[in-house]
Amino acid sequence: MTLLANVIWFLLGGWLLFIAYAISAIVFFPFFIPLFRLALYSAWPFGRGVVSQSQLTKYRELTGKSLPVSDLSSFATGASTILNVLWMLTFGWVLALAHIFSAFLNLLLFWLILTIPNIAGNWKLIPVAFAPFNKVIVPSLISDEVKNALVRAKHGI
DSSP states (O other), rough: HHHHHHHHHIIIIHHHHHHHHHHHHHHHHGGGGHHHHHHHHHHHHTEEEEEEHHHHHHHHHHHHOSSOOOGGGGOOOHHHHHHHHHHHIIIIIHHHHHHHHHHHHOOOHHHGGGTTTHHHHHHHHHHHHOOTTTTTEEEEHHHHHHHHHHHHHHOOO
């Protein structure tokens, strides 16, 4: 099902988003690797989720588990804040608006049934498009596990 959703996403505009993210990754060349990962995520968003580096750190402290994710996408907190501000002023707001616009168009075409998953995909990409640094793209199962563990710890469950 994830493969089908990704193929539909890619054919209905995911390739355009990939190109936009890839161009922005080239402009921000020193940070090409984490931004190109974001470009790949924008091309195939289903089956993967996004967690922040701080969420991963809290999860590791709570459970003692080490997750199979790359640390290349993490930056120091101060550096990621500065990079996120630069990103927001240049490409972030444009890409976030593109996702909002695309979600709205898919919502108008909901009667086609094929566009319904794309609405969720665009909403999922808006926060990452606006502030991508200090984010880690992981499989959905890991993302759900991290978020659920943090919620359980917060509420003492």
